Amino acid sequence: xxxxxxxxxxxxxxxxxxxxxxxxxxxxxxxxxxxxxxxxxxxxxxxxxxxxxxxxxxxxxxxxxxxxxxxxxxxxxxxxxxxxxxxxxxxxxxxxxxxxxxxxxxxxxxxxxxxxxxxxxxxxxxxxxxxxxxxxxxxxxxxxxxxxxxxxxxxxxxxxxxxxxxxxxxxxxxxxxxxxxxxxxxxxxxxxxxxxxxxxxxxxxxxxxxxxxxxxxxxxxxxxxxxxxxxxxxxxxxxxxxxxxxxxxxxxxxxxxxxxxxxxxxxxxxxxxxxxxxxxxxxxxxxxxxxxxxxxxxxxxxxxxxxxxxxxxxxxxxxxxxxxxxxxxxxxxxxxxxxxxxxxxxxxxxxxxxxxxxxxxxxxxxxxxxxxxxxxxxxxxxxxxxxxxxxxxxxxxxxxxxxxxxxxxxxxxxxxxxxxxxxxxxxxxxxxxxxxxxxxx
Amino acid sequence: xxxxxxxxxxxxxxxxxxxxxxxxxxxxxxxxxxxxxxxxxxxxxxxxxxxxxxxxxxxxxxxxxxxxxxxxxxxxxxxxxxxxxxxxxxxxxxxxxxxxxxxxxxxxxxxxxxxxxxxxxxxxxxxxxxxxxxxxxxxxxxxxxxxxxxxxxxxxxxxxxxxxxxxxxxxxxxxxxxxxxxxxxxxxxxxxxxxxxxxxxxxxxxxxxxxxxxxxxxxxxxxxxxxxxxxxxxxxxxxxxxxxxxxxxxxxxxxxxxxxxxxxxxxxxxxxxxxxxxxxxxxxxxxxxxxxxxxxxxxxx
Numbered sequence: 001x002x003x004x005x006x007x008x009x010x011x012x013x014x015x016x017x018x019x020x021x022x023x024x025x026x027x028x029x030x031x032x033x034x035x036x037x038x039x040x041x042x043x044x045x046x047x048x049x050x051x052x053x054x055x056x057x058x059x060x061x062x063x064x065x066x067x068x069x070x071x072x073x074x075x076x077x078x079x080x081x082x083x084x085x086x087x088x089x090x091x092x093x094x095x096x097x098x099x100x101x102x103x104x105x106x107x108x109x110x111x112x113x114x115x116x117x118x119x120x121x122x123x124x125x126x127x128x129x130x131x132x133x134x135x136x137x138x139x140x141x142x143x144x145x146x147x148x149x150x151x152x153x154x155x156x157x158x159x160x161x162x163x164x165x166x167x168x169x170x171x172x173x174x175x176x177x178x179x180x181x182x183x184x185x186x187x188x189x190x191x192x193x194x195x196x197x198x199x200x201x202x203x204x205x206x207x208x209x210x211x212x213x214x215x216x217x218x219x220x221x222x223x224x225x226x227x228x229x230x231x232x233x234x235x236x237x238x239x240x241x242x243x244x245x246x247x248x249x250x251x252x253x254x255x256x257x258x259x260x261x262x263x264x265x266x267x268x269x270x271x272x273x274x275x276x277x278x279x280x281x282x283x284x285x286x287x288x289x290x291x292x293x294x295x296x297x298x299x300x301x302x303x304x305x306x307x308x309x310x311x312x313x314x315x316x317x318x319x320x321x322x323x324x325x326x327x328x329x330x331x332x333x334x335x336x337x338x339x340x341x342x343x344x345x346x347x348x349x350x351x352x353x354x355x356x357x358x359x360x361x362x363x364x365x366x367x368x369x370x371x372x373x374x375x376x377x378x379x380x381x382x383x384x385x386x387x388x389x390x391x392x393x394x395x396x397x398x399x400x401x402x403x404x405x406x407x408x409x410x411x412x413x414x415x416x417x418x419x420x421x422x423x424x425x426x427x428x429x430x431x432x433x434x435x436x437x438x439x440x441x
Numbered sequence: 442x443x444x445x446x447x448x449x450x451x452x453x454x455x456x457x458x459x460x461x462x463x464x465x466x467x468x469x470x471x472x473x474x475x476x477x478x479x480x481x482x483x484x485x486x487x488x489x490x491x492x493x494x495x496x497x498x499x500x501x502x503x504x505x506x507x508x509x510x511x512x513x514x515x516x517x518x519x520x521x522x523x524x525x526x527x528x529x530x531x532x533x534x535x536x537x538x539x540x541x542x543x544x545x546x547x548x549x550x551x552x553x554x555x556x557x558x559x560x561x562x563x564x565x566x567x568x569x570x571x572x573x574x575x576x577x578x579x580x581x582x583x584x585x586x587x588x589x590x591x592x593x594x595x596x597x598x599x600x601x602x603x604x605x606x607x608x609x610x611x612x613x614x615x616x617x618x619x620x621x622x623x624x625x626x627x628x629x630x631x632x633x634x635x636x637x638x639x640x641x642x643x644x645x646x647x648x649x650x651x652x653x654x655x656x657x658x659x660x661x662x663x664x665x666x667x668x669x670x671x672x673x674x675x676x677x678x679x680x681x682x683x684x685x686x687x688x689x690x691x692x693x694x695x696x697x698x699x700x701x702x703x704x705x706x707x708x709x710x711x712x713x714x715x716x717x718x719x720x721x722x723x724x725x726x727x728x729x730x731x732x733x734x735x736x737x738x739x740x741x742x
Contacts, residue, residue: 011537015529222585225491225516440497
């Protein structure tokens with residue numbers, strides 16, 4: 001390729017990578033992510049435990065008796081007189097008083113209880129109290145019917161659906177890897193899709209702003225006498241894309257390191273709570289040990305996922321940032337114009353992003369196949385599907401269609417760009433930009 | 442042999458003809474002026490010469506070859522609207538622009554240093570562009586335009602925004618380059634600058650060539666046979682032989698003599714009438730006046 005493209009790309013890359021803001025963002029993002037994850041973990045921990053103090057006056061005696069054996073029973077009991085308790089439970093430091101009157105009919109054992117509280121208690125607190133009380137009553141009834149707890153436990157059944165076609169060469173993953181793979185794949189797919197979405201906006205708008213600045217400061221006037229506009233644009237796209245790759249590579253290294261350090265430094269908070277956020281069901285994750293998750297994670301086809309992800313990263317980046325470059329070249333003075341011109345691009349990217357949710361819940365369905373072949377969506381959708389072993393012909397076809405689109409978009413946008421950067425004064429509409437494409441050289 | 446030749450070059454934008462059938466030749470080692478009011482089509486013509494855009498019709502030859510992509514490397518173009526990367530260091534910036542003109546990294550560095558040294562600006566090397574004054578930035582722009590030693594230098598309004606000291610510095614540099622054999626295409630709407638510097642000019646208005654030729658010849662062609670006389674004493678009351686007093690003020694008078702007449706006749710006439718002559722010279726029209734006369738004549742038709 002033209003050596004001037006590389007001279008331009010080198011400058012675009014080096015000036016950005018050497019900026020203080022680049023270094024700061026690259027270092028602070030992993031730290032922010034770590035803080036966010038630990039904050040979320042802490043919130044989940046704190047949210048699951050109620051800090052409300054509840055005192056129970058149990059005149060039946062049943063609940064208190066059973067609860068003494070239940071280690072997870074979180075509430076306290078009081079033997080004092082109900083009337084007295086009603087008067088001073090709050091001055092004793094309790095938020096809620098539950099009163100269970102003595103049984104009227106010991107054969108039915110229908111327990112009725114009422115609560116007293118100064119403030120309105122939350123629904124979840126009431127439900128929690130109800131379920132804890134019900135547990136005690138259930139245990140009591142079983143005891144009275146002479147049903148042994150172990151016998152009862154032995155009736156309970158659990159069926160794990162395993163993948164019958166598991167890779168026999170990978171015994172480590174065979175136990176529960178079927179479902180675990182899906183969970184990890186979904187999480188990974190979502191992370192990759194989300195990253196593509198961020199990348200398109202972060203680096204796309206970086207390209208747009210820089211094109212606009214060069215136009216407004218009239219640097220392009222100097223540049224175009226030595227470099228063809230298409231080479232100037234290509235140099236910029238390559239340079240900024242290199243910045244993107246550098247940043248991603250640094251993050252891929254820094255984020256795990258920062259998380260590990262943070263995990264070691266902040267004991268008692270489990271970052272795995274984070275995996276509960278989103279689509280992954282808490283119950284299904286509890287059944288797997290960390291070791292299995294670790295095995296499943298590393299049994300993914302990383303040798304395929306990583307290079308393909310980088311191809312889609314670059315493809316998506318070039319498709320969208322070339323559009324952003326064309327938009328940037330059409331702007332005059334006013335940033336507001338840019339936002340107007342960006343709207344159609346933003347809508348398309350958002351569509352692709354929201355398509356992630358149905359696609360990940362059915363990663364080989366027809367919507368997923370369509371979206372991963374359609375070149376405006378595929379850079380976001382296809383990487384998200386990679387962990388679900390899509391057919392190889394889809395990956396290849398998707399890449400081929402995407403590369404053709406990259407080529408076409410660079411041709412198209414460079415024709416807008418070459419006119420736009422030297423056009424001052426008038427506000428350019430999309431219709432006008434389409435006319436620019438047909439201008440002769 | 443001409444270094445640059447345009448033949449019937451036309452360029453249209455949407456509804457407007459920016460360059461309309463322009464033809465001219467630039468001789469090597471001369472300063473050629475391209476004149477015209479703002480929006481006349483000067484910048485559009487330059488963009489065609491520098492291959493930034495192509496003509497819709499017509500041909501351009503550079504050193505007798507049809508204009509192609511290898512030629513801009515031998516040109517230096519200082520655009521009217523010009524800017525630099527504010528955050529870049531002066532030295533890096535100059536090297537960057539020089540490398541884009543095809544110099545190797547090593548050549549670019551040595552030449553840029555030498556050039557800054559000559560402009561007494563070597564201590565700016567590590568300064569950021571934004572730390573420089575506007576005049577200094579203009580100087581850097583100019584250096585960037587000539588650092589690759591172009592054979593054709595195209596200057597579009599090179600003196601706008603320059604103070605008198607920097608103007609004369611750049612002017613000197615233009616003449617120095619001319620003496621080294623560099624051809625200079627000088628575009629401006631300030632006609633008085635052209636008279637001082639250019640040998641040949643083209644006048645453009647509304648994209649059309651309205652006047653082309655040697656500056657002295659043009660001024661002679663458009664002269665109105667006016668002579669200014671500085672005198673003491675009294676002018677004669679009456680004139681014969683077609684002599685005409687155009688203006689008279691404070692011991693100075695302007696006469697017009699008939700086409701076939703000579704200034705000697707006027708001089709004799711005045712001396713005979715008892716006037717004491719202190720000064721006598723021909724008034725040639727300025728390019729500015731000629732331009733206004735032509736443009737008005739055109740628009741009156």
